[in-house]
Amino acid sequence: MPAAVVVGGGIGGLAAAIALHRIGWRVTVLERAAEFGEIGAGLALWPNATRALAALGLAERVRAIAGVETVGGVRDLAGRWLSRTDNADVARRHGWPLLMVHRAELVRVLVSALPADLLRPGSEVRAVRADGDGVVVEYWDARAREDGEGALVEHGAGRVRADGGGALVERRGGWVRADLVVGADGIRSQVRGQGWPEARAPRSAGCTAWRAVTEPLGGRGAEGALFWGRGERFGFAALPGGRFYCFAAARAPEGGEEDAYAGLVRRFGGWPDPVPEMLAAVPEDAVLRHDVYAMPPLATYVRGRVALLGDAAHAMDPALGQGAGTALEDAVTLAACLRSDRDVDVALARYNGVRRPRTQAIARRSARLGAASLMSWGPGAWSRNLAARLVPPGLLLRSMDPVLGWTPPEPAERDADPAPELNGMPDGGRGGGPGSDA
Numbered sequence: 001m002p003a004a005v006v007v008g009g010g011i012g013g014l015a016a017a018i019a020l021h022r023i024g025w026r027v028t029v030l031e032r033a034a035e036f037g038e039i040g041a042g043l044a045l046w047p048n049a050t051r052a053l054a055a056l057g058l059a060e061r062v063r064a065i066a067g068v069e070t071v072g073g074v075r076d077l078a079g080r081w082l083s084r085t086d087n088a089d090v091a092r093r094h095g096w097p098l099l100m101v102h103r104a105e106l107v108r109v110l111v112s113a114l115p116a117d118l119l120r121p122g123s124e125v126r127a128v129r130a131d132g133d134g135v136v137v138e139y140w141d142a143r144a145r146e147d148g149e150g151a152l153v154e155h156g157a158g159r160v161r162a163d164g165g166g167a168l169v170e171r172r173g174g175w176v177r178a179d180l181v182v183g184a185d186g187i188r189s190q191v192r193g194q195g196w197p198e199a200r201a202p203r204s205a206g207c208t209a210w211r212a213v214t215e216p217l218g219g220r221g222a223e224g225a226l227f228w229g230r231g232e233r234f235g236f237a238a239l240p241g242g243r244f245y246c247f248a249a250a251r252a253p254e255g256g257e258e259d260a261y262a263g264l265v266r267r268f269g270g271w272p273d274p275v276p277e278m279l280a281a282v283p284e285d286a287v288l289r290h291d292v293y294a295m296p297p298l299a300t301y302v303r304g305r306v307a308l309l310g311d312a313a314h315a316m317d318p319a320l321g322q323g324a325g326t327a328l329e330d331a332v333t334l335a336a337c338l339r340s341d342r343d344v345d346v347a348l349a350r351y352n353g354v355r356r357p358r359t360q361a362i363a364r365r366s367a368r369l370g371a372a373s374l375m376s377w378g379p380g381a382w383s384r385n386l387a388a389r390l391v392p393p394g395l396l397l398r399s400m401d402p403v404l405g406w407t408p409p410e411p412a413e414r415d416a417d418p419a420p421e422l423n424g425m426p427d428g429g430r431g432g433g434p435g436s437d438a
Contacts, residue, residue: 012310042245
């Protein structure tokens with residue numbers, strides 16, 4: 001039975017572990033944090049993401065914990081609609097509506113779909129190295145067993161003493177050998193850093209983002225919106241239980257240290273209704289602030305028996321709301337390729353050929369939409385708003401077909417080489433579309 005090590009226990013890593021487990025691979029998931037969870041806020045699941053969850057057998061479970069917007073779209077600083085999208089139209093066109101979930105709740109669903117003994121929290125990767133026709137992952141593991149019992153293929157443990165913030169603490173060193181390593185450890189990926197030393201570091205997108213979830217707001221319905229300002233944007237979307245996910249971004253230098261809630265209120269407290277109401281319902285200690293980074297495109301997502309997915313491969317601006325969706329697609333596609341071809345190297349080449357063109361095109365499109373939404377030059381912002389008003393809603397939704405129309409590849413298709421346009425972006429990702437930082 002082939003074996004895989006997944007490095008990273010976020011949405012993409014857990015989805016990859018589920019997908020590989022479902023096709024008969026033995027899997028171990030190494031997660032640096034002490035437990036599997038998410039500190040994020042809300043998350044948009046467009047129809048392509050929900051189809052990936054359906055391929056994992058989880059779409060209905062996620063639908064049960066998700067909210068569904070009635071209407072969303074973009075408004076200007078006078079509160080006027082520039083464009084509107086009826087979620088019923090999304091569902092009619094693509095089979096699923098836009099779903100909104102809390103990241104932590106989605107992670108709980110993914111964790112529950114895996115046997116607990118496959119999950120190794122508190123495991124920090126030290127090295128990933130080729131070993132014949134396999135790969136060895138060395139890591140620190142606070143839970144490593146001295147006798148190696150329960151390891152995936154092979155597991156060694158030795159005690160070491162390390163300086164833990166002034167106090168000597170004991171940790172155990174472990175290693176696992178497998179046929180495949182999946183790097184799903186985020187934008188600062190250790191796996192990518194070791195296997196792709198020539199890759200350029202993530203670059204600042206020149207903006208800062210805020211995320212938060214409100215307390216329940218009665219009587220507001222489930223309408224969402226994204227406001228475009230000059231160099232700033234603020235959006236909100238409905239979650240279950242009357243809560244709303246709020247997301248904002250602004251042109252700002254890296255490393256700002258202003259209190260997250262205070263900065264959010266200072267910038268957006270005077271914006272049109274219902275933005276002040278949303279901010280008043282956000283707990284002051286519940287705002288997440290982070291600088292936005294993007295990954296310079298990689299020449300390949302595969303090197304030897306190591307494959308990258310999610311942010312480790314193609315971190316992108318959040319404006320299009322496709323970060324989690326493309327990671328879920330990656331996971332499902334990787335498993336489909338491995339199921340189709342028993343030659344792991346051939347399967348990984350197919351995965352790279354399918355996923356890299358599509359995800360890099362979506363990343364470019366996300367970057368363009370993000371830049372447009374944060375236009376700070378007055379005439380440019382005016383022209384942007386005018387263009388948005390002139391685009392018919394139906395055309396706007398059709399422009400998203402290359403993104404939202406993705407379907408999982410058929411595992412039985414072994415006879416053709418992957419073409420760059422497969423489930424990809426026939427227009428090269430040039431079109432516009434509804435944006436969401438969710």
